[in-house]
Amino acid sequence: EPEVTQTPSHQVTQMGQEVILRCVPISNHLYFYWYRQILGQKVEFLVSFYNNEISEKSEIFDDQFSVERPDGSNFTLKIRSTKLEDSAMYFCASSESSDPTDTQYFGPGTRLTVL
Amino acid sequence: AQSVTQLDSHVSVSEGTPVLLRCNYSSSYSPSLFWYVQHPNKGLQLLLKYTSAATLVKGINGFEAEFKKSETSFHLTKPSAHMSDAAEYFCVVSGSYQKVTFGTGTKLQVIP
Numbered sequence: 493e494p495e496v497t498q499t500p501s502h503q504v505t506q507m508g509q510e511v512i513l514r515c516v517p518i519s520n521h522l523y524f525y526w527y528r529q530i531l532g533q534k535v536e537f538l539v540s541f542y543n544n545e546i547s548e549k550s551e552i553f554d555d556q557f558s559v560e561r562p563d564g565s566n567f568t569l570k571i572r573s574t575k576l577e578d579s580a581m582y583f584c585a586s587s588e589s590s591d592p593t594d595t596q597y598f599g600p601g602t603r604l605t606v607l
Numbered sequence: 608a609q610s611v612t613q614l615d616s617h618v619s620v621s622e623g624t625p626v627l628l629r630c631n632y633s634s635s636y637s638p639s640l641f642w643y644v645q646h647p648n649k650g651l652q653l654l655l656k657y658t659s660a661a662t663l664v665k666g667i668n669g670f671e672a673e674f675k676k677s678e679t680s681f682h683l684t685k686p687s688a689h690m691s692d693a694a695e696y697f698c699v700v701s702g703s704y705q706k707v708t709f710g711t712g713t714k715l716q717v718i719p
Binding site: 496527533534535536537540548583592593595596597598599600601 | 638639650652697701702706707710712
């Protein structure tokens, strides 16, 4: 069964450094998403992406964040200058369409630790 | 606007007894509702979803959920808990442009 993959599984970085989290969505999916889950808190929507553009973003997704689909398979989340509070599990997801009934398939997550 | 409330942060059941995880939602339109499960150090796996077809939805691993519009609920049930069901469960509502809202999660403990 096709699945969303994410690399790395765990990333440790120093405060102020840039990080890039990578995702490979399911191949025939057109819509891509990033979520984060701070330890002990709920999963929060960050951004959705379609046709090389951001469709929607939350208040969390400020200028420090950016997303990109650099080639036909990868979907990346970049954090320019990490803060301690960026430490969280980051989930990538993809879906075939933007229909609310369509399932989003989630990757296993990348645990980001900012020191 | 949409929101999801999971009424219990922790539920503990004995193996072989029924499971009930409660979820209430609010949405300004007909919602799509999902239950996801997260095992320790794993990603989010879809258990089942409601998309305005049958109100009783069957999912994987013997779970099912019933959509009750009058009660704005979408509770998750299973007749008999198994040790492998121990995990965190998230109720999710999906809106326009696939913006989903997660509940705060319910940790299910299964006691042998």
